[in-house]
Amino acid sequence: MKSEHIPKATIERLAVYLQILGNLGRDGVNIISSDKLAQACKVNPSQIRKDLAYFGEFGVRGVGYYIQELITAIKQSLGIDRHWYCALVGVGNLGRALLRHNEFARRGFIIRGAFDCDQDKIGKVESGLEVICSKRLKTKVRDLGLEIGIITTPPERAQRAADYLVESGIKGIINFAPARIAVPEPIPVEYVDYFHQFYALAFHITLSQHRA
Amino acid sequence: MKSEHIPKATIERLAVYLQILGNLGRDGVNIISSDKLAQACKVNPSQIRKDLAYFGEFGVRGVGYYIQELITAIKQSLGIDRHWYCALVGVGNLGRALLRHNEFARRGFIIRGAFDCDQDKIGKVESGLEVICSKRLKTKVRDLGLEIGIITTPPERAQRAADYLVESGIKGIINFAPARIAVPEPIPVEYVDYFHQFYALAFHITLSQHRA
DNA sequence: TTGATTTTGTTACTTTTTTCACAAATCAGC
DNA sequence: GCTGATTTGTGAAAAAAGTAACAAAATCAA
Numbered sequence: 001m002k003s004e005h006i007p008k009a010t011i012e013r014l015a016v017y018l019q020i021l022g023n024l025g026r027d028g029v030n031i032i033s034s035d036k037l038a039q040a041c042k043v044n045p046s047q048i049r050k051d052l053a054y055f056g057e058f059g060v061r062g063v064g065y066y067i068q069e070l071i072t073a074i075k076q077s078l079g080i081d082r083h084w085y086c087a088l089v090g091v092g093n094l095g096r097a098l099l100r101h102n103e104f105a106r107r108g109f110i111i112r113g114a115f116d117c118d119q120d121k122i123g124k125v126e127s128g129l130e131v132i133c134s135k136r137l138k139t140k141v142r143d144l145g146l147e148i149g150i151i152t153t154p155p156e157r158a159q160r161a162a163d164y165l166v167e168s169g170i171k172g173i174i175n176f177a178p179a180r181i182a183v184p185e186p187i188p189v190e191y192v193d194y195f196h197q198f199y200a201l202a203f204h205i206t207l208s209q210h211r212a
Numbered sequence: 213m214k215s216e217h218i219p220k221a222t223i224e225r226l227a228v229y230l231q232i233l234g235n236l237g238r239d240g241v242n243i244i245s246s247d248k249l250a251q252a253c254k255v256n257p258s259q260i261r262k263d264l265a266y267f268g269e270f271g272v273r274g275v276g277y278y279i280q281e282l283i284t285a286i287k288q289s290l291g292i293d294r295h296w297y298c299a300l301v302g303v304g305n306l307g308r309a310l311l312r313h314n315e316f317a318r319r320g321f322i323i324r325g326a327f328d329c330d331q332d333k334i335g336k337v338e339s340g341l342e343v344i345c346s347k348r349l350k351t352k353v354r355d356l357g358l359e360i361g362i363i364t365t366p367p368e369r370a371q372r373a374a375d376y377l378v379e380s381g382i383k384g385i386i387n388f389a390p391a392r393i394a395v396p397e398p399i400p401v402e403y404v405d406y407f408h409q410f411y412a413l414a415f416h417i418t419l420s421q422h423r424a
Numbered sequence: 425t426t427g428a429t430t431t432t433g434t435t436a437c438t439t440t441t442t443t444c445a446c447a448a449a450t451c452a453g454c
Numbered sequence: 455g456c457t458g459a460t461t462t463g464t465g466a467a468a469a470a471a472g473t474a475a476c477a478a479a480a481t482c483a484a
Contacts, residue, residue, distance in 0.1 A: 007471065011415055015408040019390050023367060033431065040392060045431095046473055053433060061432040062480035078411050079418030097309050107407050148413060155235060172417045174409060178231050180252060188416035190409040195319050196227040197386060197402040199290050201360060203223055204400035205384045206291030219441065245461065257461095258443055265463060273462040274450035 010051045011078070016041055017048065018074050025067045033064035084109050087146040087170065089161040090153030091116040091124075091131050094176060098152060099127040112144045113137075115164075117157075134161065137168040147171045155179035162189075222263045223290070228253055229260065230286050237279045245276040296321050299358040299382065301373040302365030303328040303336075303343050306388060310364060311339040324356045325349075327376075329369075346373065349380040359383045367391035374401075 020040050024032060038045035052058055052070075055077040059065045075081040086104075088095055088111050095114070098104065104111055114129040116122060121131050132140060140146065149165035151158050151173060158177035165173055172188045175181055183189055232252050236244060250257035264270055264282075267289040271277045287293040298316075300307055300323050307326070310316065316323055326341040328334060333343050344352060352358065361377035363370050363385060370389035377385055384400045387393055395401055 005470095008412075009471075011412050012408060015405070015411045016392070016403075018411075019405070020392060023391055035431080042392070044473060046475090047471095049431095049433065050472080057433070059432050060480065061478070062430045062482095064431065077415075079414040080411055084410075084414060093313070097313075101305070101309075103407075107410070109407075109410055147417065148410075171421075172413045174406075174413055179235055180228070180232060180254070186420060188413055188420070190413045191228075192406045192409050193227070193231070194386075194404045194406070195315075195321075196224060197404050198296075198319070198321050198360075199227045199230075199292055200220070200223050201384045201386055201400055201402045202291040202296060203289075205359065208398060208400070209383075217440095221441075247461080256443060258445095258464095259441095261461095261463060262442080269463070271462050272450065273448070274460045276461065 004054070006054050010054060013041070013043065013047070013051055014074050014078060017051075018071065018078075021067050021071050021074070025071065029067060031064045031066055032070075034059070037065070080108055082108065084148050085144060085146045086111045086148040086150055087113045087115060087137065087141060087144075087165065087168075088150045088152060089115045089134060089137075089165065090151060090157070090177070091118075091121050091126055092152060092154070095152035096126055098150065098176075099129065109148065111150070113140045113146055115140075117160075134164050137164045141168040141170060149173045151175045151177050151181070153177050216266070218266050222266060225253070225255065225259070225263055226286050226290060229263075230283065230290075233279050233283050233286070237283065241279060243276045243278055244282075246271070249277070292320055294320065296360050297356060297358045298323045298360040298362055299325040299327060299349065299353060299356075299377065299380075300362045300364060301327045301346060301349075301377065302363060302369070302389070303330075303333050303338055304364060304366070307364035308338055310362065310388075311341065321360065323362070325352050325358055327352075329372075346376050349376045353380040353382060361385045363387045363389050363393070365389050 017037065020037065034045040034048045038048055056073065058070050058073045072081070086109050088099060091114050099111060099114060111129070114126055114131045115134045115137055116131050117134045122133050124131050147170065149170040149172070151161045153161045155177045158175060158179045159181050162173060162175070162181040162183055166183050166187060170187070173183065174190050174192060176192045178193055181189060229249065232249065246257040246260045250260055268285065270282050270285045284293070298321050300311060303326050311323060311326060323341070326338055326343045327346045327349055328343050329346045334345050336343050359382065361382040361384070363373045365373045367389045368391070370387060370391040371393050374385060374393040374395055378395050378399060382399070385395065386402050386404060388404045390405055393401060
């Protein structure tokens with residue numbers, strides 16, 4: 001099998017597989033079967049084989065998957081076998097926290113530009129990056145080769161940030177602001193709000209208590 | 213309709229509806245139809261009606277939904293029409309960032325205990341909370357009425373943190389550590405890792421470039 | 425080399441989720 | 455109070471995702 005439409009859930013699971021394979025690899029394991037990996041991820045083994053089948057044949061029948069090879073294959077499939085340069089728009093509390101968070105670079109997402117439209121912030125230096133006026137995004141995106149935009153503005157300014165980013169030729173957007181944004185069709189947007197998971201947890205706890 | 217099994221995707225969408233309704237409410241809108249809300253969320257209007265139908269009848273035929281009422285109804289459905297007291301385990305960089313992040317309290321998730329097993333950290337004060345030895349979780353969970361555990365340890369210590377939390381009688385866990393954890397059946401766990409969204413974005417960008 | 429055993433890749437089947445379509449309810453104007 | 459215009463709630467249909475089952479490939483022992 002190869003390509004066609006790939007379910008969103010598959011992409012999410014690939015990220016999980018990657019996480020677990022990484023931990024296993026660090027523990028010195030070399031080979032794993034879909035069955036064992038499935039146990040570790042708490043999914044169905046067929047599910048794993050099917051998810052991987054969208055991208056190619058990475059296993060060896062009768063043997064299983066070579067962990068390092070599989071990690072490489074999944075990274076390639078997701079497009080994270082390379083660096084991505086990012087623009088961060090909105091240098092507030094959250095923005096600053098992300099700029100300081102060096103996990104970004106470790107995972108291959110390198111924030112190379114920090115932008116804000118507040119005159120008081122422009123010119124200041126945050127984690128080694130000078131804060132630049134959002135209106136200058138276009139030039140910077142071109143000059144620095146930025147491909148991903150990270151929105152960390154307050155919700156009411158998220159749409160404007162998105163507009164600047166789109167206009168500047170950015171290729172995709174991660175929106176941390178608690179607001180939906182509208183962008184032209186081809187540009188993918190992902191929303192991040194970990195309170196959604198808190199809500200889901202509150203729901204599940206409440207549900208099980210209601211049953212009891 | 214009422215209760216039965218509710219899709220995970222429905223819960224996620226309810227959180228999105230809530231976000232958008234909140235923003236609309238602040239803008240002074242009072243009533244909205246499933247059609248308009250659907251446009252704002254970029255989902256199918258039937259989807260919205262069906263999602264809500266799992267929990268009750270909140271709309272008025274021929275009219276639409278009263279926004280404030282709907283917000284209340286969704287919050288009740290999710291179980292976030294109340295406060296939740298939380299225990300945070302693992303006072304590293306991420307843990308400290310979350311402790312400082314006052315959005316938690318604003319959204320009704322109040323972190324009332326900070327725990328770590330590192331002797332150097334125990335006794336120190338972070339954002340007004342004294343860091344307590346993880347082994348004392350049980351007493352504190354009882355005395356402070358903590359219901360949700362937030363794991364922010366390094367991945368290799370996530371399972372132990374989970375074990376302490378489960379033993380202490382916690383009702384649910386949010387795991388920020390990049391590792392899967394095993395807990396007894398009835399206790400719900402939600403995983404938070406925003407790099408998954410970065411991966412999804414990288415994938416979509418790569419895909420569309422491949423097509424071009 | 426053959427046969428037993430393992431485990432993948434893939435097709436067929438099952439279940440779940442989403443979308444469609446329409447009756448039931450509401451409201452405004454006459 | 456009736457008529458027409460809306461818009462919900464919901465059962466039926468369609469689409470999508472997940473699971474099971476098995477042939478094909480690989481390994482190993484005899």
